Amino acid sequence: MEKYSIFYKQTQIGVLEINEKGLYKYTPELNVLEKVKKETSLTHEMLESSGWRKPIPFFKNRIENAKRFPDMEIGYHTDNFRMIKED
Numbered sequence: 115m116e117k118y119s120i121f122y123k124q125t126q127i128g129v130l131e132i133n134e135k136g137l138y139k140y141t142p143e144l145n146v147l148e149k150v151k152k153e154t155s156l157t158h159e160m161l162e163s164s165g166w167r168k169p170i171p172f173f174k175n176r177i178e179n180a181k182r183f184p185d186m187e188i189g190y191h192t193d194n195f196r197m198i199k200e201d
Contacts, residue, residue, distance in 0.1 A: 115131060115132065116131070116132040116199065117130070117200040118177075118188075118197040120173075120196075121197075121198065125146050125149070127143050127156075127160065128140055128141055129141045130170075137166040138168070138169050139166050139167070140164050142163060147160075159172065160172070176188050176190070
């Protein structure tokens with residue numbers, strides 16, 4: 115299983131888990147979402163907890179794009195979202 119902490123700037127906004135079947139489960143940090151929503155747009159998938167489901171495109175695209183780099187942190191220069199892979 116893979117696990118990523120999801121950040122907006124320095125604030126952790128959730129946790130993404132990916133199981134062996136490639137299904138995603140996202141759990142947001144509800145206590146910080148209102149603050150973050152004032153600064154940026156969040157997708158529907160970032161606002162609510164999910165059970166195991168098909169991959170979430172926002173996260174899947176970032177993970178796929180980062181596969182060619184061995185870094186534990188995934189982020190784009192075009193926004194303030196970061197994904198940090200947990201051991």
